[in-house]
Amino acid sequence: MTRQKxxxxxxxxxxxxxxxxxxxxxxxxxxxxxxxxxxxxxxxLAPVFPxxxxxxxxxxxxxxxxxxxxREILVQWRPSPLIRAYELEEALGTPAxxxxxxxxxxxxxxxxxNTAVAQAWYNKQFGIKKLTTxxxxxxxxxxxxxxCAQLGGIECKVFxxxxxxxxxxxxxxxxQTWGGTCIASPSTxxxxxxxxxxxxPDTPGSLGIAISEAIEAAVTDPxxxxxxSLGSVLNHVMLHQTIIGLEAKKxxxxxxxxxxxxxxxxxxxxxxxxxxxxxFMYDKIHGEDIQVIGVEPYSCPTLTKAPFVYDHxxxxxxxxxxxxxxxxxxxxxxxxxAGGLRYHxxxxxxxxxxxxxxxxxxxxxxxxxxxxxxxxxxxxxxxPAPETTHAIASAIREAKKAKEEGKEKVILFNFSGHGLMDLxxxxxxxxxxxxDYEYPESEIQNNLKDLKGYPQPK
Ligand SMILES: *Cc1c(COP(=O)(O)O)cnc(C)c1O
Numbered sequence: 223m224t225r226q227k228x229x230x231x232x233x234x235x236x237x238x239x240x241x242x243x244x245x246x247x248x249x250x251x252x253x254x255x256x257x258x259x260x261x262x263x264x265x266x267l268a269p270v271f272p273x274x275x276x277x278x279x280x281x282x283x284x285x286x287x288x289x290x291x292x293r294e295i296l297v298q299w300r301p302s303p304l305i306r307a308y309e310l311e312e313a314l315g316t317p318a319x320x321x322x323x324x325x326x327x328x329x330x331x332x333x334x335x336n337t338a339v340a341q342a343w344y345n346k347q348f349g350i351k352k353l354t355t356x357x358x359x360x361x362x363x364x365x366x367x368x369x370c371a372q373l374g375g376i377e378c379k380v381f382x383x384x385x386x387x388x389x390x391x392x393x394x395x396x397x398q399t400w401g402g403t404c405i406a407s408p409s410t411x412x413x414x415x416x417x418x419x420x421x422x423p424d425t426p427g428s429l430g431i432a433i434s435e436a437i438e439a440a441v442t443d444p445x446x447x448x449x450x451s452l453g454s455v456l457n458h459v460m461l462h463q464t465i466i467g468l469e470a471k472k473x474x475x476x477x478x479x480x481x482x483x484x485x486x487x488x489x490x491x492x493x494x495x496x497x498x499x500x501x502f503m504y505d506k507i508h509g510e511d512i513q514v515i516g517v518e519p520y521s522c523p524t525l526t527k528a529p530f531v532y533d534h535x536x537x538x539x540x541x542x543x544x545x546x547x548x549x550x551x552x553x554x555x556x557x558x559x560a561g562g563l564r565y566h567x568x569x570x571x572x573x574x575x576x577x578x579x580x581x582x583x584x585x586x587x588x589x590x591x592x593x594x595x596x597x598x599x600x601x602x603x604x605x606p607a608p609e610t611t612h613a614i615a616s617a618i619r620e621a622k623k624a625k626e627e628g629k630e631k632v633i634l635f636n637f638s639g640h641g642l643m644d645l646x647x648x649x650x651x652x653x654x655x656x657x658d659y660e661y662p663e664s665e666i667q668n669n670l671k672d673l674k675g676y677p678q679p680k
Contacts, residue, residue, distance in 0.1 A: 227308060229473040231301035236293060237468040239285040240461045243500045243571055246284065246507050248578045251570060252545035252679040255532060259677055262542050269441045270450050272348035275341065278458040286461060288340075295339045295372045299328045300465070304473035305637075309601040311621070318624035320617055321482070322637040323470045323498060326604065330396070332639030333494045334365035334453055337462035341451050342369040342376055351447040352377040354439045356407065356432030359386050359561030360393025361607075361639065362453035367402030381407035381435045384427035386561070392643050407432040414438050414538065429565070430537025430551070437540055454491025455535060455544075460571045463497025470634060471501055479632055481510055484620050486635040488612035489516040489525060489583075490562045492569030498636035500571075503580045514581040516572065517616040519591075520660045521556040524549055524568045525576055525583035527666060532676045533567060545679035546573040549661070550669025556659045559588065559647030560608040566669075586615045587658040592651035594618050595641065607639035608647050 244251055253261035264276045271279070278286065288296075307320040325333035345353055353376060357363030363380035370378040380402055387394060387406040397404040407427045408415035414434040418425060425431075440450035452459065467485075474482065485502045487495030499514045506512045516525055524547050533548035535541035548567040555564035568576075575581050595611035597618070598604070606614060617635045624631040641648065650656050 225308065226477070227306055229304040229306075229476050231469060231472055233297045233301070235472060236296065236301045237288065237465050238293070239287055241464040241468060241501050241504060242281055242284055242286055242461050243496070243503060243575070244457065245282045246504060247574050248507070249574070249680070251574055254545070254570075255543040255677060270437060272345050272350055272449055274344045274348055275458050278461060279456060288465070289343065292340050292343045295343075295369075296336070296465070298372070301469045302327050302466070304470055305602070306477070307602055310598060313597060313601045314618065314621050314625065316621040316625040317628065317630045318621040318633050319630065320621055320633045320635070321474065322635050323466055324604070324637045325466060325494065326607070326637055326640035330361065330365040330368050331642065332361050332365065332607065333463060333466060333497060333636070334362050335368055336465055336497065337453065337459045337493065338365040338369035339372065340462040342366065342373050345449055345451070346373050346376050349447070350376065350449045352379065352443070353449060353451045354379045354381070354436040355451045355453065356381045356383070356429060356436045357393075358383050358429050358564070360390055360397070360643070361562055363402065363404060364393050364396040364400070365453065366451055367397040367400040370402065371400040378402040379439065380404045381409065381432040381439075383407055383429060383432050384425065390643070407435050409435060411435070412438045428537060433536040434538040434540050454493040454565070455567065455569045457571055459493050460496035460500065460569055463493045464500050466494070466497035466636060467499060467501035470498060474634070481505060481512060481632075482634040483631040484513045484515065484633045486515045486517060486613050486616050486620070486633065488563060488609050488636075488638060489518045489568065489572065490609060491565050491567070492572035494636050494638040496569060496572055498634070499581065503575060506580060515616055515620075516576070516581055516583045517612040518583065518585055519560060519563050519612065520585045520587050520658065522549070522564050523585050523661055524566065526585045527661070527663070529670065530573060530577055530679060531670070531673055532679055533673055535567060543676065544570050546570050547576065549666055550672055552672050553669050556661070559644065559650070559656075560591070560612065562607070562609040563612065584616055586612055588656055589651070589658050591615045592648065592656065595648070604637070605641045605648070606637065607641040608644050610638045610641070613638065
């Protein structure tokens with residue numbers, strides 16, 4: 223055996239700083255706006271987030287040190303391996319070299335612990351005793367429960383969307399195993415939850431309702447020792463995920479590759495995509511020729527079909543107005559299996575990157591994704607999360623294009639998570655029960671009516 227499949231870094235080679243894209247954007251970011259339409263002040267966010275994370279949220283520093291206490295926990299699985307997809311390449315007969323960064327090796331099975339550990343650490347430093355959050359399919363709730371367990375002395379309370387709570391018991395069990403509390407949302411514990419239950423006792427719940435409950439539970443703690451935590455979208459979350467791309471850069475260099483030609487990530491709120499791609503956007507801004515592709519489902523076409531607007535991050539309009547591509551906060555997603563990609567908006571930093579031409583966007587259908595997931599599992603061995611199959615489908619498209627063009631391109635994609643908790647989706651696909659669904663243009667226009675009179679970002 224002469225060929226090297228996996229490229230590892232020593233623990234001592236794990237990056238010591240995160241990369242912040244904000245100061246390098248060709249055009250400055252639009253600020254988040256408060257209810258009065260004026261830019262938000264850090265003080266206004268203080269009941270919701272600890273001040274040390276708010277400072278990161280608004281930071282214009284290019285490089286931000288990763289505290290030793292966070293690095294000590296990250297080495298439980300980091301640096302994550304960079305893997306050459308030889309078997310997939312052979313199956314496709316492509317001259318392209320395909321590499322993937324395996325974030326599925328984390329304890330919770332996805333990239334989400336990268337920011338969960340950092341957020342829990344900063345909250346603990348600030349004297350916070352309890353974190354609240356929401357979770358849809360359960361990926362984020364399990365990541366934050368894991369992180370709180372590693373730090374100790376900080377409780378984790380997760381509001382899980384009712385329908386997933388009932389249908390996906392294993393994620394809930396993971397949270398409980400790590401000592402987190404997981405309750406179905408809407409719950410009777412918050413005013414927001416009680417209001418909904420009174421009107422709709424049988425509601426399946428939604429991410430928007432769960433966010434409202436988690437924020438309420440944080441800001442109403444009479445001792446002021448509880449804060450709220452969000453798993454994607456915000457600037458500090460993008461920042462914490464850049465360790466993925468920074469490691470990948472070092473690993474490609476070890477493999478003798480100066481730069482990838484194409485970098486790909488799937489996009490829900492934008493964090494794993496930002497993680498793999500922002501360090502390469504830095505090179506792109508400095509003149510390198512790198513194609514960066516964000517991939518999303520046709521059923522939730524935020525980057526490919528939505529306008530760049532100011533919109534709320536949640537249905538109940540509790541969050542500030544964020545400058546982002548948005549399908550409208552009242553968007554109701556189709557029940558596709560990539561639960562983590564069903565979000566109406568996109569991270570303001572990723573939105574700014576698209577606006578500024580640093581990346582392009584692609585949409586794919588669910589069936590193409592599962593087909594890619596099956597081919598990947600049969601060739602590379604690992605069963606990918608349904609979200610991750612979007613990145614794989616795009617990598618396969620690009621590898622086929624490279625074959626047609628006869629070009630030996632280097633393709634790098636982020637393997638955001640494994641799919642061992644998502645086998646029901648694969649089962650349905652293999653039983654022929656899945657339909658492709660394209661979100662209709664008329665519905666987008668309908669949802670966007672809610673944004674009438676909102677300020678416009680530049
Ligand atoms: C949550 C999740 C995503 C989508 O979230 P982003 O913030 O866009 O990264 C993608 N893949 C997996 C495995 C996830 O758990």
